């Protein structure tokens with residue numbers, strides 16, 4: 056679970072360089088990496104930085120979000136929604152799990168499943184989903200729903216940690232390379248706590264190659280970019296290398312554009 060946010064205004068922000076355009080810098084990747092290392096002891100800084108970085112990525116592809124409607128699907132406790140709002144967007148959080156929403160979700164957060172969003176067709180200028188795809192059993196249906204609620208010409212931001220990424224096993228990574236059950240058992244032994252994720256229940260083995268093939272075969276979206284979300288260089292090149300990409304991409308970012316109907 057993403058730790059709940061501190062009360063508004065109490066955030067201790069990490070200062071991070073803003074990525075320049077579509078090819079972010081090594082400084083930016085290092086700042087993200089350092090923040091991830093402190094995810095457990097300083098989640099506020101980590102997720103605030105990640106949210107600013109993701110909003111920068113959206114704006115690098117689609118221009119300022121101010122005045123636009125942004126739909127954040129599976130947004131946890133709302134760091135991303137709040138960052139989009141800070142930038143002037145009409146941003147809305149849809150999250151199915153009350154525990155993930157925490158005690159201080161953004162105003163007007165909606166408890167809703169990404170498979171069936173309570174939204175009319177084409178309402179969103181930007182549909183945003185960060186690190187959710189690997190948590191749904193049917194990614195194709197999930198993507199169809201993201202496309203449905205996005206207006207023709209609108210942007211869809213989807214990122215996920217693929218199974219063979221060094222972080223693919225989440226809290227039991229990198230031991231997932233030796234099998235999910237063994238990795239879960241090891242986590243329990245080491246921490247004394249049951250792992251949050253169980254393969255086939257709330258974590259699924261999503262692969263980059265098959266996901267790209269599925270997305271490219273769709274007629275409701277075009278692929279603007281398929282790249283590593285965090286890498287400072289070769290971010291698009293690594294995704295073009297079969298086999299290697301499954302291990303080296305770490306987290307795949309798909310920037311999709313909704314086709315005209």
Ligand SMILES: C[S@@+](CC[C@H](N)C(=O)[O-])C[C@H]1O[C@@H](n2cnc3c(N)ncnc32)[C@H](O)[C@@H]1O
Nearest residue numbers: 129130131152155168169170185186187190191
């Ligand atoms: C790893 S968290 C990611 C949260 C946040 N988007 C981020 O990037 O930090 C995965 C989120 O996906 C949500 N989720 C799982 N199944 C979902 C579904 N069918 N529809 C929408 N969200 C879902 C979970 O409740 C959880 O909040």
